[in-house]
Amino acid sequence: MSSRETKEQVSRVSISLPPGILHELDAMVAEKGYASRSQAIQNILHQELMASRKDSADELMAGVIILFYNNAATGLSQKLAELQYENLAEVISSLHVNLVRRQTLEVLLVQGKVRKLQEIADQFMTQSGVISGKLHLIASLIPPVHEKGRAPALDMTPC
Incomplete structure (x- = not known):
C-alpha cells in the first residue's frame, strides 16, 4: 500500500x-x-x-466558555464557583487568570448537549460583573474521565 x-x-x-x-x-x-x-x-x-x-440542540459537543469579568464584583467569584458545581457533569475543568485592574479571564472546558451548554454559558455570562463571554463549540468529544459503572477512586461525600 x-x-x-x-x-x-x-x-x-x-x-x-x-x-x-x-x-x-x-x-x-x-x-x-x-x-x-x-x-x-x-x-x-x-x-x-x-x-x-450548534443549531442542533441535542448534538453532543465539547467546547469552551470564555469569560471576562470584574473579580471585585460582590459575590461574583462565589456565584461562578456555585454554577460550576451545579453543572459538574458538563463543566470538565476551568482555568482563571487574574489580570490588571481586578479583572479576570476564565476559560471553562465543557462537554454535553448543545442546548445544555448554551444554557450554562448564558447562566455564566449574565451574572452581574461579567463584562463579556462567549461559548465556542467543536464537534468532538472528550474521552470519558471515569469508566461507566466504576465508582470514583476518591470519597466524594461532603465533609
Whole structure:
C-alpha cells in the first residue's frame, strides 16, 4: 500500500470566485500562513459547518466558555464557583487568570448537549460583573474521565 493510500481520501471540488474575493483569499492565505488556498477554504468551511451544528440542540459537543469579568464584583467569584458545581457533569475543568485592574479571564472546558451548554454559558455570562463571554463549540468529544459503572477512586461525600 502506498503512502498516498494510507492518507484520508479527499475529493476535489471546483469553485468559481470573483477576482476581488480571490484576491482577498490569497491575501489571507499569505497573511495567516496557510500552506494553500485549499487549506484556508477547508478551515473556513469547517468553522461554518460547526456553527450550523450548534443549531442542533441535542448534538453532543465539547467546547469552551470564555469569560471576562470584574473579580471585585460582590459575590461574583462565589456565584461562578456555585454554577460550576451545579453543572459538574458538563463543566470538565476551568482555568482563571487574574489580570490588571481586578479583572479576570476564565476559560471553562465543557462537554454535553448543545442546548445544555448554551444554557450554562448564558447562566455564566449574565451574572452581574461579567463584562463579556462567549461559548465556542467543536464537534468532538472528550474521552470519558471515569469508566461507566466504576465508582470514583476518591470519597466524594461532603465533609
